[in-house]
Amino acid sequence: MCEGGFNQSYDMLDINKIREDFPILGDTVYNRPLVYLDNAATTQKPRQVVECISQCYYHRNANVHRGVHYLSQEATEAHEQARESVRSFINARSTSEIVFTRGTTESINLVASSFGETLKEGDEVIVSQMEHHSDIVPWQLLASRRGIRLKVWKFDADGVLHVDDLKALLSDRVRLVAVAQASNTLGTVNPIKEIATVVHGAGALLLVDGAQSVPHFPVDVRDLDCDFLAFSGHKIYGPTGIGVLYGKEQVLERMPPYQGGGEMIDHVTFEKTTFNVLPYKFEAGTPDFIGSAALKAALDYVSALGIENVAAYESQLVDYMIGCLAEIPQIRIFGPRQRIGVASFLVGEIHPYDLGTILDHLGIAVRTGHHCAQPTMDAFKVDGMVRASVAVYNTKEEIDTLIESIMRAMRMFH
Amino acid sequence: MTINEAQDNIIADFEGLDDWLDKYQLIIDRGMAQKIDPQYKTPQHLIEGCQSKVWIHADYADGKVTYQAESNTEIAGGIAAMLVEILSGHTPREIMDADLYFIDRIGLKEHLSPTRSNGMLAMMKQMKLYAIAFNSVN
Ligand SMILES: Cc1ncc(COP(=O)(O)O)c(C=O)c1O
Numbered sequence: 231m232c233e234g235g236f237n238q239s240y241d242m243l244d245i246n247k248i249r250e251d252f253p254i255l256g257d258t259v260y261n262r263p264l265v266y267l268d269n270a271a272t273t274q275k276p277r278q279v280v281e282c283i284s285q286c287y288y289h290r291n292a293n294v295h296r297g298v299h300y301l302s303q304e305a306t307e308a309h310e311q312a313r314e315s316v317r318s319f320i321n322a323r324s325t326s327e328i329v330f331t332r333g334t335t336e337s338i339n340l341v342a343s344s345f346g347e348t349l350k351e352g353d354e355v356i357v358s359q360m361e362h363h364s365d366i367v368p369w370q371l372l373a374s375r376r377g378i379r380l381k382v383w384k385f386d387a388d389g390v391l392h393v394d395d396l397k398a399l400l401s402d403r404v405r406l407v408a409v410a411q412a413s414n415t416l417g418t419v420n421p422i423k424e425i426a427t428v429v430h431g432a433g434a435l436l437l438v439d440g441a442q443s444v445p446h447f448p449v450d451v452r453d454l455d456c457d458f459l460a461f462s463g464h465k466i467y468g469p470t471g472i473g474v475l476y477g478k479e480q481v482l483e484r485m486p487p488y489q490g491g492g493e494m495i496d497h498v499t500f501e502k503t504t505f506n507v508l509p510y511k512f513e514a515g516t517p518d519f520i521g522s523a524a525l526k527a528a529l530d531y532v533s534a535l536g537i538e539n540v541a542a543y544e545s546q547l548v549d550y551m552i553g554c555l556a557e558i559p560q561i562r563i564f565g566p567r568q569r570i571g572v573a574s575f576l577v578g579e580i581h582p583y584d585l586g587t588i589l590d591h592l593g594i595a596v597r598t599g600h601h602c603a604q605p606t607m608d609a610f611k612v613d614g615m616v617r618a619s620v621a622v623y624n625t626k627e628e629i630d631t632l633i634e635s636i637m638r639a640m641r642m643f644h
Numbered sequence: 645m646t647i648n649e650a651q652d653n654i655i656a657d658f659e660g661l662d663d664w665l666d667k668y669q670l671i672i673d674r675g676m677a678q679k680i681d682p683q684y685k686t687p688q689h690l691i692e693g694c695q696s697k698v699w700i701h702a703d704y705a706d707g708k709v710t711y712q713a714e715s716n717t718e719i720a721g722g723i724a725a726m727l728v729e730i731l732s733g734h735t736p737r738e739i740m741d742a743d744l745y746f747i748d749r750i751g752l753k754e755h756l757s758p759t760r761s762n763g764m765l766a767m768m769k770q771m772k773l774y775a776i777a778f779n780s781v782n
Contacts, residue, residue, distance in 0.1 A: 260664065581717040583696055584672070591664050642669050643718060644676070
């Protein structure tokens with residue numbers, strides 16, 4: 231229905247074959263084929279991931295790092311192989327730099343709590359205005375706990391951050407800058423490498439929220455030179471409940487433990503406890519070793535497709551989606567034209583919740599509301615938006631269905 | 645018209661409609677027509693649902709309650725409109741005792757999202773609270 235922008239001959243990936251790996255994509259909702267466009271919230275899981283989980287529980291379940299027995303050793307090996315997969319996926323120097331967490335949120339909270347303990351009253355932390363609440367609230371809590379100041383790096387009318395504005399905020403009191411590599415609402419991709427240079431020049435550390443970047447294009451922490459990178463397994467075809475904190479070894483070494491418990495200790499007496507080496511110092515308690523193995527299966531899946539191919543395909547899909555959406559009368563699309571993954575929009579006076587409800591009944595899963603980024607909503611003076619977000623298994627035809635369904639919904643609101 | 649007759653009228657409107665979109669169209673049309681006197685569009689009259697806002701006001705005269713409502717979303721507004729239509733013009737006691745079965749009968753409950761049906765329950769509760777308040781004044 232909407233011409234141009236899509237290279238029909240794209241053949242690096244066989245999308246129909248990929249779709250067969252995701253049983254849910256063949257399901258119907260309200261008797262209509264499911265069109266799943268809420269991938270920024272969570273992606274669907276391929277068989278390879280789900281089967282890995284059941285195989286682990288059926289045949290390889292034992293606690294890691296503690297048993298002399300065969301199963302425990304196997305489970306430990308799988309857990310550590312998963313760590314190696316993550317290391318290689320983001321090109322970290324060493325597995326000591328890969329901490330397993332519950333997700334992006336916990337990764338950021340870990341840094342805010344632990345690195346936060348090294349901050350003093352009067353120190354400053356800068357967060358961008360486009361951050362997800364997960365990358366705002368932990369810093370606010372820290373600010374009130376330790377009397378530090380939180381400063382906001384604002385974006386422009388297109389939803390783009392400018393490094394010059396960051397330079398104006400930096401001073402020798404700034405200890406850390408937290409910014410998303412890709413915005414979950416606007417799709418803006420921020421120039422992390424350039425930001426890192428500027429932040430390090432001011433003697434501060436850089437935390438990157440990679441929740442929306444790692445699933446969509448190659449992320450190389452050594453090239454970016456960020457100090458921390460946080461992401462979630464469930465947004466990259468992996469299971470819920472597992473995520474990653476990458477931290478530069480020398481930075482993590484200097485940070486105090488986050489939570490206390492088993493695994494993270496070296497030696498415990500009531501007089502004095504010493505802590506385990508990295509990354510275990512930050513992994514108290516039994517880790518989600520089934521989740522880590524399944525995350526590895528997800529990363530293997532993406533690597534087999536080639537993350538560059540995923541990026542190239544999705545970029546065409548997003549371009550096509552933005553191009554088609556832009557033709558809808560009275561639409562407002564938020565964020566820059568150059569973007570990844572998501573399109574957030576409003577149509578005329580239709581409330582996003584109403585539009586989302588009708589789209590839902592047409593089989594289309596989109597997100598409506600503030601997308602956990604209320605400051606971003608405030609910047610555009612809206613309460614909420616409708617967001618369609620893609621993954622590698624989405625098709626041009628699904629985008630066409632989205633567009634037709636929006637038009638149909640518009641007719642219902644006269 | 646009794647409360648149940650009003651409910652039955654609404655059920656009849658929906659009964660001929662097979663497609664859910666047609667049912668939604670009916671709700672949306674009602675929502676778009678549903679307005680509250682702007683002086684009552686205040687925080688005191690606001691019931692905050694998850695994603696939609698609904699304002700409700702009630703007047704009491706000659707032993708009967710009259711409701712007004714409006715929402716910033718058309719679907720919640722349409723549900724409010726049906727509640728206003730069904731419950732207005734009745735005594736506090738009738739409203740307090742009303743069994744609002746139309747929601748199940750038009751299938752609203754299964755098809756509205758949990759946040760939306762919570763919002764609907766909150767609207768019904770607020771309307772009954774008005775009736776309880778007016779009843780105690782009697
Ligand atoms: C940019 C961004 N940061 C953080 C998060 C939080 O991720 P999680 O809920 O998996 O911890 C999300 C996901 O919603 C996100 O999109």
